[in-house]
Amino acid sequence: MTYVVGWSPFHRDAGAVDLACRLARSVGERLHVLSVFPSAWGGLGRRGTDESVERQGARAGAEARAFLDEAGVEGDVVCVSARSVPHALLGAVEETSASMLVLGSGGDAGLGHISLSSKSSRLLHSSPVPVALAPRGHHGRGAAVTRVTCAYRDVDSARSALERSVDFARRAGAQVRVVTFGVEPRRMYPAEVSGAESMVLDEWRTQADAALTRAVADLAPDAAGGEIAVGRTWADALYAVEWTEGDVLVVGSSSTIPLAQVFLGSSASKIVRHSPVPVVVMPGSAG
Amino acid sequence: MSLTDQVRRRKPLAAATTGADEAGGLKRSIGTFQLTLFGVGATVGTGIFFVLAEAVPDAGPAVLVAFLIAGIAAGLSAVCYAEMASAIPVSGSTYSYAYHTLGEGVAMVIAACVLLEYGVSTSAVAVGWSEYLNSLLAHTVGWQFPHALSYAPIPVDGVAGGIVNLPAIILVFMCMFLLMRGATESALVNTIMVMIKLGVLVMFAVIAFTAFQADRFANFWDAGAGGISTAASTIFFSFIGLDAVATAGEEVRNPQKALPRALMGALAIVIGVYLLVAAAGVGSQPLEAFSSEEQQSAGLSVILENITGSAVPAIILAAGAVISIFSVTLVTLYGQTRILFAMGRDGVVSPRFARVSQRTMTPTFNTIVVSIVVALIAGFVPDTYLWDTVSIGTLIAFSVVAIGVVVLRRTHPDLERPFRVPGYPVTPVLTVVLCAYILWGLPLHTWLVFGVWLAVVLAFYLFWGRRHAVLGRQPAPPGDDVADDRNGVTR
Numbered sequence: 001m002t003y004v005v006g007w008s009p010f011h012r013d014a015g016a017v018d019l020a021c022r023l024a025r026s027v028g029e030r031l032h033v034l035s036v037f038p039s040a041w042g043g044l045g046r047r048g049t050d051e052s053v054e055r056q057g058a059r060a061g062a063e064a065r066a067f068l069d070e071a072g073v074e075g076d077v078v079c080v081s082a083r084s085v086p087h088a089l090l091g092a093v094e095e096t097s098a099s100m101l102v103l104g105s106g107g108d109a110g111l112g113h114i115s116l117s118s119k120s121s122r123l124l125h126s127s128p129v130p131v132a133l134a135p136r137g138h139h140g141r142g143a144a145v146t147r148v149t150c151a152y153r154d155v156d157s158a159r160s161a162l163e164r165s166v167d168f169a170r171r172a173g174a175q176v177r178v179v180t181f182g183v184e185p186r187r188m189y190p191a192e193v194s195g196a197e198s199m200v201l202d203e204w205r206t207q208a209d210a211a212l213t214r215a216v217a218d219l220a221p222d223a224a225g226g227e228i229a230v231g232r233t234w235a236d237a238l239y240a241v242e243w244t245e246g247d248v249l250v251v252g253s254s255s256t257i258p259l260a261q262v263f264l265g266s267s268a269s270k271i272v273r274h275s276p277v278p279v280v281v282m283p284g285s286a287g
Numbered sequence: 288m289s290l291t292d293q294v295r296r297r298k299p300l301a302a303a304t305t306g307a308d309e310a311g312g313l314k315r316s317i318g319t320f321q322l323t324l325f326g327v328g329a330t331v332g333t334g335i336f337f338v339l340a341e342a343v344p345d346a347g348p349a350v351l352v353a354f355l356i357a358g359i360a361a362g363l364s365a366v367c368y369a370e371m372a373s374a375i376p377v378s379g380s381t382y383s384y385a386y387h388t389l390g391e392g393v394a395m396v397i398a399a400c401v402l403l404e405y406g407v408s409t410s411a412v413a414v415g416w417s418e419y420l421n422s423l424l425a426h427t428v429g430w431q432f433p434h435a436l437s438y439a440p441i442p443v444d445g446v447a448g449g450i451v452n453l454p455a456i457i458l459v460f461m462c463m464f465l466l467m468r469g470a471t472e473s474a475l476v477n478t479i480m481v482m483i484k485l486g487v488l489v490m491f492a493v494i495a496f497t498a499f500q501a502d503r504f505a506n507f508w509d510a511g512a513g514g515i516s517t518a519a520s521t522i523f524f525s526f527i528g529l530d531a532v533a534t535a536g537e538e539v540r541n542p543q544k545a546l547p548r549a550l551m552g553a554l555a556i557v558i559g560v561y562l563l564v565a566a567a568g569v570g571s572q573p574l575e576a577f578s579s580e581e582q583q584s585a586g587l588s589v590i591l592e593n594i595t596g597s598a599v600p601a602i603i604l605a606a607g608a609v610i611s612i613f614s615v616t617l618v619t620l621y622g623q624t625r626i627l628f629a630m631g632r633d634g635v636v637s638p639r640f641a642r643v644s645q646r647t648m649t650p651t652f653n654t655i656v657v658s659i660v661v662a663l664i665a666g667f668v669p670d671t672y673l674w675d676t677v678s679i680g681t682l683i684a685f686s687v688v689a690i691g692v693v694v695l696r697r698t699h700p701d702l703e704r705p706f707r708v709p710g711y712p713v714t715p716v717l718t719v720v721l722c723a724y725i726l727w728g729l730p731l732h733t734w735l736v737f738g739v740w741l742a743v744v745l746a747f748y749l750f751w752g753r754r755h756a757v758l759g760r761q762p763a764p765p766g767d768d769v770a771d772d773r774n775g776v777t778r
Contacts, residue, residue, distance in 0.1 A: 153646065154645040155645060155646060182648060183648075185648050186469070186471040188621050189329065189534050189618075190329070190531060190534070190618050190621055190622025191329055191528040191530045191531045191534065191622065192401060192530055192534065192622070193534055194378060194380070194533070195379070195534075196534075196621075198378050199378035199628060199629060200643055203628075203632060203641050204645070204648050
């Protein structure tokens with residue numbers, strides 16, 4: 001099996017290849033690093049542009065090769081030109097029957113954070129295989145994946161994400177941890193009703209806890225256990241659990257439907273944005 | 288367990304007071320000023336936009352006195368409520384306080400009151416919104432919902448009804464969707480709403496004073512004590528919400544100082560503005576005009592239009608009302624769902640009401656059921672019947688809270704109370720007396736509606752609730768204040 005890596009020739013951040021090396025080493029996969037150039041436009045100035053593009057491509061390829069060699073990971077480095085980057089990457093996934101697509105963060109992400117560029121958003125919604133996202137400046141090719149944290153919620157699609165996390169962790173020889181993240185509901189103060197939201201939050205916690213215990217018992221009996229992490233904001237919630245260098249977070253993407261993202265932003269996409277560790281987004285089609 | 292035991296059983300106080308710091312405790316982040324605005328925002332809702340047309344015919348110019356009495360009663364009730372909320376820092380509502388102090392039976396009576404108050408007031412508010420929406424539409428785009436689709440089918444005072452109040456139903460369902468998505472009215476929005484509401488009311492008063500004639504206040508006391516009491520009972524509706532100051536109290540820095548100041552501040556602002564509006568209204572037109580058909584809906588807008596002969600002030604007022612009443616509906620609908628939530632948690636209604644959607648962290652089932660019921664009432668019952676029903680529920684609930692304060696002081700004198708009622712025992716006693724006086728003014732049919740509703744709730748309790756109450760499923764605590772942990776007993 002192969003992991004396809006989206007490797008922008010204009011990158012300023014090596015997070016994607018870095019993460020890909022780390023994942024590949026942990027589970028023994030090979031990499032297919034793909035740099036995609038925009039197709040030539042034609043017309044005046046075309047020649048000069050092509051030359052500079054070729055130079056950049058060669059440089060990016062050499063860099064990727066150096067990363068792979070350093071990490072001791074097998075793989076090939078390819079440079080193609082195409083009209084659409086997502087389209088080319090999805091094509092490569094199909095060609096190589098890849099089992100994962102690895103992407104970097106958009107340039108506007110804070111160091112150590114993930115942001116979804118327009119290309120990665122599109123890929124998240126259309127990729128048939130899991131998509132791994134590296135935080136900007138991610139640097140962990142030396143370390144192995146030691147723990148897989150699955151963000152779990154009591155909805156059907158989350159069960160398939162959990163199953164896949166367990167599977168992934170087993171192949172990487174990593175521990176599984178199951179966490180339900182939540183943010184404190186915002187409050188209103190109607191007359192004669194006090195503490196309305198602490199009441200709801202309490203119940204949510206009780207119900208989430210029961211669901212978590214059930215899920216862990218059913219699907220991840222070897223897991224280190226379940227945790228519930230609640231914070232005022234999504235960032236607080238994610239920092240309410242401890243993270244180590246060997247952590248990878250897995251989320252199911254059923255709720256990252258385009259509509260939810262455009263209007264309100266689903267929980268999954270918020271978890272992705274605030275994650276301090278690399279994230280693997282499991283496609284929602286299974287759920 | 289015998290019925291008497293069931294009716295009298297109480298949730299242990301120790302659980303409430305020792306394990307009270309829920310969900311890691313809330314940050315005390317609200318200051319006096321913001322708290323005052325909460326109070327004003329929660330109180331100046333819809334009542335004042337409609338109440339003149341209902342109350343002036345009852346009390347005549349002495350409607351001013353009725354405003355004062357209703358305001359003082361609401362203020363005193365809120366003070367009592369604040370002590371109760373600080374002594375028993377549990378999540379829930381007046382119902383929960385009664386459950387902890389006076390037993391399950393009284394708690395069910397209170398639950399009936401509060402459910403009635405909230406359910407009906409949300410409907411009433413939605414009906415009022417629909418009136419102002421129609422007024423706004425008619426003045427701006429020249430089209431409004433046809434009569435058949437903007438009035439409930441029950442005729443009022445000889446005025447023919449329609450088929451259904453469609454805008455009110457639409458409003459309730461819009462709020463339902465917002466609540467299911469977890470939307471709230473933030474402190475900033477609340478402040479803006481307060482400004483809009485006060486702004487349009489002051490504008491009304493200023494314009495209405497231009498038509499002021501002192502002789503319209505002649506024969507001030509003609510309506511007598513009965514008339515004033517009747518008017519006060521209707522007006523009381525427009526003061527409900529003052530105790531929001533107390534419900535937000537758990538997040539207030541230095542509650543002993545901030546609470547009473549914010550309460551008094553909010554009360555002073557609200558009474559001041561209401562008196563201004565009432566005096567301006569009464570002075571601006573003959574008494575008979577208030578009972579005219581055209582003023583039965585969107586009354587303040589109509590008065591403005593009559594005075595100025597221009598539609599502009601009426602449009603501004605209607606727009607202000609449409610915007611602010613929307614947020615009031617959201618908050619009251621929310622309150623209703625959370626009361627049922629507390630009851631579902633205690634097992635006296637189906638625990639499905641306490642199910643929280645894992646996705647949105649809101650009680651979805653609860654919100655849908657509540658919204659459907661509220662929408663049905665709003666769509667098919669005219670608001671005249673609704674206002675009084677709200678008042679009766681609230682007044683009884685507040686009286687019980689005042690009694691609860693006295694009971695708790697006697698049974699648990701050492702309980703820590705971050706806020707204590709000033710002027711004890713006069714304040715709680717006076718609260719009960721004033722509430723009783725206002726209750727006396729309520730018409731017979733309101734008492735009948737209330738009696739039937741109470742009987743329904745109690746019957747439900749007798750046949751279902753008392754057997755399913757979570758409290759009954761636990762081994763009975765040997766004493767009152769046994770320190771059961773929260774997970775064991777109050778869940």
